[in-house]
Amino acid sequence: MKLLFTLFLITLTELSFAKVSEQNVNPGINQHYIGATYQEWVEIFERDEREVYNQRHAVVKALKLPPASDVADIGAGTGFYSLLFAEAVGPTGNVFAVDITEDFILNINRRAQEQKLKNIHAVLSNEKDTLLAPNSIDLAFVCATYHHFEYPQTMLASIRRALRPGGKLVIIDFRKQAGLSSDWVMTHVRSDKQSVIKELEQAGFKFESESNLLKSNYFLWFIKKQ
Numbered sequence: 001m002k003l004l005f006t007l008f009l010i011t012l013t014e015l016s017f018a019k020v021s022e023q024n025v026n027p028g029i030n031q032h033y034i035g036a037t038y039q040e041w042v043e044i045f046e047r048d049e050r051e052v053y054n055q056r057h058a059v060v061k062a063l064k065l066p067p068a069s070d071v072a073d074i075g076a077g078t079g080f081y082s083l084l085f086a087e088a089v090g091p092t093g094n095v096f097a098v099d100i101t102e103d104f105i106l107n108i109n110r111r112a113q114e115q116k117l118k119n120i121h122a123v124l125s126n127e128k129d130t131l132l133a134p135n136s137i138d139l140a141f142v143c144a145t146y147h148h149f150e151y152p153q154t155m156l157a158s159i160r161r162a163l164r165p166g167g168k169l170v171i172i173d174f175r176k177q178a179g180l181s182s183d184w185v186m187t188h189v190r191s192d193k194q195s196v197i198k199e200l201e202q203a204g205f206k207f208e209s210e211s212n213l214l215k216s217n218y219f220l221w222f223i224k225k226q
């Protein structure tokens with residue numbers, strides 16, 4: 001009996017180790033962000049030719065953020081979505097702008113202060129963890145960042161923990177279709193839409209719907225499975 005119990009404990013330990021030791025699925029994908037500065041990236045992320053920037057107001061409208069809700073912008077970059085979310089949820093809501101790049105976080109704080117938005121909380125995270133408190137958000141928003149997750153299952157587990165029961169996850173990312181997408185997308189982006197849905201289902205999310213708002217990007221809605 002004692003031996004069985006010991007074996008059970010060892011198996012449990014191995015299982016949880018397997019989870020924390022997920023292999024890096026995309027080594028080097030974030031190399032440009034190591035030591036990156038806000039100044040060099042703001043012109044890249046916030047340019048009109050970029051669909052997710054150009055369509056930002058339509059995207060925020062489509063999210064239908066209820067006032068007083070708590071939202072996380074995961075991989076917030078230079079923070080233009082976080083700033084719009086902060087206005088949408090109002091002073092009694094909260095926006096967590098989460099990113100692994102320190103200078104982006106510092107400048108999101110600066111922009112929030114300049115715009116007198118007290119409901120933005122910028123979080124310097126790491127490539128395996130959002131560092132958000134459990135059950136602290138109603139919606140997680142991941143724009144152009146899922147393909148930057150080096151440890152997608154570990155990151156999704158972290159997002160799942162942070163979501164309240166019934167919480168939603170939105171993923172917006174490049175459509176990857178041979179013959180249609182650019183060579184850059186075909187090589188830079190790891191997974192196509194169907195593979196992403198599969199990975200999300202494996203991680204305890206249920207695919208709910210797709211918003212057909214964007215052309216170069218898909219816009220998927222998931223709900224946290226209990």
Ligand SMILES: C[S@@+](CC[C@H](N)C(=O)[O-])C[C@H]1O[C@@H](n2cnc3c(N)ncnc32)[C@H](O)[C@@H]1O
Pocket residue numbers: 030033045052074075076077078098099100101104125126127128129142143144145148149150155
């Ligand atoms: C292509 S940018 C997108 C930024 C922003 N969402 C936008 O659309 O402008 C990807 C961002 O994800 C961040 N990032 C990469 N891996 C991350 C992770 N595991 N957790 C949080 N942020 C991450 C990078 O620092 C970078 O700011």
